Amino acid sequence: MFITIMVGTFVVSLFVNLVFMERFYIKNKREAIIAAYRSISEAIGSGDITSQEFDTEISHICERYNIEMIVLDADSKTVKSSSNNPELLAKILWENMIDPRMGERVIEETTVLDYGDDYTLQIDEDRGTGRQYMEMWGIVGNGNLVLVRATMESIKDNVTISNTFMIYVAIIAIVVGSVLILFICKKVTDPIEKLTKISDDMKKLNFEAKYVADNEYKNELDILGQNMNELSETLEKNIKELKSANISLKKDIAQKEEIDEMRKEFLSNVSHELKTPIALIQGYAEGLKEGISDDEESRNFYCEVIMDEASKMNIMVKKLLTLNQLEFGNESANMERFDIVELVRNYVKSASMLAKQKDVTVNFGDYPPIFVWGDEFKVEEVLMNYYSNALNHIAGEKIIDIRLAQNENHVRVSVFNTGEPIPEDSIGHIWEKFYKVDKARTREYGGSGVGLSIVKAIMEGMHQEYGVINYDNGVEFYFELETK
Numbered sequence: 001m002f003i004t005i006m007v008g009t010f011v012v013s014l015f016v017n018l019v020f021m022e023r024f025y026i027k028n029k030r031e032a033i034i035a036a037y038r039s040i041s042e043a044i045g046s047g048d049i050t051s052q053e054f055d056t057e058i059s060h061i062c063e064r065y066n067i068e069m070i071v072l073d074a075d076s077k078t079v080k081s082s083s084n085n086p087e088l089l090a091k092i093l094w095e096n097m098i099d100p101r102m103g104e105r106v107i108e109e110t111t112v113l114d115y116g117d118d119y120t121l122q123i124d125e126d127r128g129t130g131r132q133y134m135e136m137w138g139i140v141g142n143g144n145l146v147l148v149r150a151t152m153e154s155i156k157d158n159v160t161i162s163n164t165f166m167i168y169v170a171i172i173a174i175v176v177g178s179v180l181i182l183f184i185c186k187k188v189t190d191p192i193e194k195l196t197k198i199s200d201d202m203k204k205l206n207f208e209a210k211y212v213a214d215n216e217y218k219n220e221l222d223i224l225g226q227n228m229n230e231l232s233e234t235l236e237k238n239i240k241e242l243k244s245a246n247i248s249l250k251k252d253i254a255q256k257e258e259i260d261e262m263r264k265e266f267l268s269n270v271s272h273e274l275k276t277p278i279a280l281i282q283g284y285a286e287g288l289k290e291g292i293s294d295d296e297e298s299r300n301f302y303c304e305v306i307m308d309e310a311s312k313m314n315i316m317v318k319k320l321l322t323l324n325q326l327e328f329g330n331e332s333a334n335m336e337r338f339d340i341v342e343l344v345r346n347y348v349k350s351a352s353m354l355a356k357q358k359d360v361t362v363n364f365g366d367y368p369p370i371f372v373w374g375d376e377f378k379v380e381e382v383l384m385n386y387y388s389n390a391l392n393h394i395a396g397e398k399i400i401d402i403r404l405a406q407n408e409n410h411v412r413v414s415v416f417n418t419g420e421p422i423p424e425d426s427i428g429h430i431w432e433k434f435y436k437v438d439k440a441r442t443r444e445y446g447g448s449g450v451g452l453s454i455v456k457a458i459m460e461g462m463h464q465e466y467g468v469i470n471y472d473n474g475v476e477f478y479f480e481l482e483t484k
Contacts, residue, residue, distance in 0.1 A: 358398070
């Protein structure tokens, strides 16, 4: 736009010059001739035509405007002349005084511009040379004849030179100006483009992008960028608080309707799950007391069983307490923004010893940082339950694949392990507390059937999707988190 305006300005200026400059020159030349004629007339009238002051004044006018002049007295004698050929000027003056066709110098064309009682202003063209002259002649004082003239050719030359020079100046100015304009505009538009991208990210509730000034000089755009950074931080903080408050509100509403039923179910499940380990502990303890076996190896076996069952009861009670807190809403989700890729990578690294003990290969790809909204500690607990579940049920090639799949507003975290798929009639029950697909195997590795219930409570507490998918060669558990 700036370049167009600049070019348009030069084009208009050039057009005005081409149309009006020659007229302007002619007007100035005309005024100069009239001024010279009047100066001569006043000098003749005052008797100063022979003075040094008059000579200096008339010489200055003639040199400045390229004017020729001659003054004749009543006897046709030359009184003053600025020409190198006063005889020619005298002849032209007398030819204008009498019939132009009578002299040897014939005027091809004469255009009278102005006339009065004692003067005539005209444009003449010499047929011999083809030149045009602006002339002013007349009778002043006591019969003195005066001729003042200037060639029109110099006017056209000056106009042509002026326009040509202006074209050159315009070309140079347009080129240099365009480069400067593009440079300056880039300095202005680059920060605006940055601010536009940041505002787009803010519109999508992505507050990671920040405005960084290119230099130390602080202008209005830099101040605007700083304000947008502060606004982004404020919005992120408020959205975080709103998300946490929204989740707490939803949980409170659901909690009031379900709390009584959950208490009854909790007591019933605890009673049922503790019966078997308590019975085993009681039986082996009574056997030790009654001395059923006197050898040390049998007593050690009885003690190991009691200790193992007590340890399993301790783990189960801790998980039940965790589940109880989640389901009763005593522990609200602390919503924050974190990198899920870093969380998964750190957990896989910390749990690598468990995989080595079972000779399991764990695969996790190289992903760029993906920021999500959620309770970081609870998300890690979900991942831990999926990972532990995969280790306990792995078979075949003994491979665990952890994958991340990102869509428009969510990222899916999936944990796949090779082995037997879950029976179809059990798919709908695995999220229930204390449900076990293979009770014998579950008891073998000390499972309580509470881990997936904890996953369910955490994901529903954050109002996010979770689930399981069967494959021919294994099982995939997944959960989703918001990225915006």
